[in-house]
Amino acid sequence: PASDGGLDIITTVSEFGARIGNYIYLDSDPESNGIPDETLLIHTQYRDLYVSYDGGLNFKSIVEITHGALKDGAVESIYLNPFWPNYVYLLTNDNKIYISSNRAISFEIAVDQPMQAIKDYTGLRFTFDKSSPERFIWYGYRECSDYKCKKGSYYTLDGGKSFHVLLDDAPRCNFAGSTLNSDILPVDQNLIICDQEIADTRYFKIISSTDYFNNNSKELFAQTIGSASTGAFFVVAEVKGDDLVAQVSVNGDIFAEALFPKNLKVDNQRGYTILNSKSNTIFLHVTTNNVH
Numbered sequence: 271p272a273s274d275g276g277l278d279i280i281t282t283v284s285e286f287g288a289r290i291g292n293y294i295y296l297d298s299d300p301e302s303n304g305i306p307d308e309t310l311l312i313h314t315q316y317r318d319l320y321v322s323y324d325g326g327l328n329f330k331s332i333v334e335i336t337h338g339a340l341k342d343g344a345v346e347s348i349y350l351n352p353f354w355p356n357y358v359y360l361l362t363n364d365n366k367i368y369i370s371s372n373r374a375i376s377f378e379i380a381v382d383q384p385m386q387a388i389k390d391y392t393g394l395r396f397t398f399d400k401s402s403p404e405r406f407i408w409y410g411y412r413e414c415s416d417y418k419c420k421k422g423s424y425y426t427l428d429g430g431k432s433f434h435v436l437l438d439d440a441p442r443c444n445f446a447g448s449t450l451n452s453d454i455l456p457v458d459q460n461l462i463i464c465d466q467e468i469a470d471t472r473y474f475k476i477i478s479s480t481d482y483f484n485n486n487s488k489e490l491f492a493q494t495i496g497s498a499s500t501g502a503f504f505v506v507a508e509v510k511g512d513d514l515v516a517q518v519s520v521n522g523d524i525f526a527e528a529l530f531p532k533n534l535k536v537d538n539q540r541g542y543t544i545l546n547s548k549s550n551t552i553f554l555h556v557t558t559n560n561v562h
Contacts, residue, residue, distance in 0.1 A: 282327050288314035294348060296373055297355040309373045311348060317363070319345040321374045332360075336377055340368065346387075349396055353448065354403040359396065361387055367430055371403065384424040384433040385410035400448035401459060404429040407436060407443050421467065425482055437483050439467040444499060446478075446522035451502035454550070455521040463504065463522050465496055476506050478522065490525065491517065498544040503552050507542050514539040516554065528554070 296309040308325035319332040319340075332340045344362045351357040360368040360377065365386065369379040387395055387410050397407040405427050411419035423440045424433040436443065446461035458480055465474040476491040477483075493509040506517040506525065516528035516539075530536050538558045545553035 280327065284326070284329050286312060286314050286318065286320060288316040288318065291315045292348070294350065296350065296358070299355045311358070311374065313345060313348055317343045317345050319348070319360070323375070335374065336368070339380065351398045351403060353398055353400040357403050361395070369430055379430055381430045383410065384408055385412040385422060397443055397445065398448070399445045408433065409441060423464070434482065437464055437466060440464040441467065442497070444504070449499040449504060450520060450522055454502055457521050458523070461522050463490070463497070468493065473509060495541070500544045500552060502550055505542070505544055505552065514541065516542055518552065528552070
């Protein structure tokens with residue numbers, strides 16, 4: 271203890287043999303049942319991974335944690351589940367997904383990626399479900415030829431042990447129950463909403479399903495430049511002639527046009543930026559020409 275009754279500051283030095291490419295602190299979990307909260311992941315430029323369970327005082331390599339199942343340089347990228355803070359997902363250079371449910375103390379599941387992961391920085395790899403860590407969507411490429419690849423999405427209901435085709439040409443999907451607030455309006459927990467690319471254009475259809483697009487599918491909008499969610503709202507940028515119209519929903523099924531005050535005239539709407547909000551409001555930036 272320090273002389274003033276406080277705690278001493280402890281300093282340690284850890285060497286990783288390479289420049290740190292990324293570091294991630296896991297969110298604390300009030301129901302962790304003894305699992306340490308001070309979990310820190312260090313990912314180096316050589317794709318080595320080190321984990322500390324005490325805020326950085328001591329580290330274990332991923333080789334040690336997995337008892338040699340993963341080698342140095344094997345970890346391509348790391349993902350966390352925003353709804354389930356104890357879960358960690360590793361994508362490896364042998365096209366596998368390693369999954370931990372105990373804050374990277376161990377990785378209990380190693381499965382083959384259902385298709386090649388999307389590598390570009392704009393692409394999603396996962397969409398997670400608030401109701402269960404066992405259900406998530408995976409995005410990737412397949413049927414690549416002449417440097418062109420078909421995008422697709424798969425879903426799992428058993429934490430990655432098995433995958434099923436969800437939808438082709440769908441780079442983004444949402445679990446409505448994880449995105450929207452059912453306290454405002456009832457939300458079907460089985461509802462999935464996807465952006466589906468329209469061939470040879472830069473536009474998307476917005477379609478939905480309550481049975482993973484097996485027999486039930488509904489086209490919500492025929493031509494859009496995409497969708498986004500913020501707070502309790504799902505927003506679609508619908509193409510109408512030469513303009514865009516913002517369509518908004520609180521349950522993923524019923525949409526209404528976002529109207530500006532009568533004394534505010536906004537012509538030539540060309541794009542929207544949705545600012546994240548946890549309140550029952552939408553912060554919308556409107557681009558009114560192709561330059562500004």
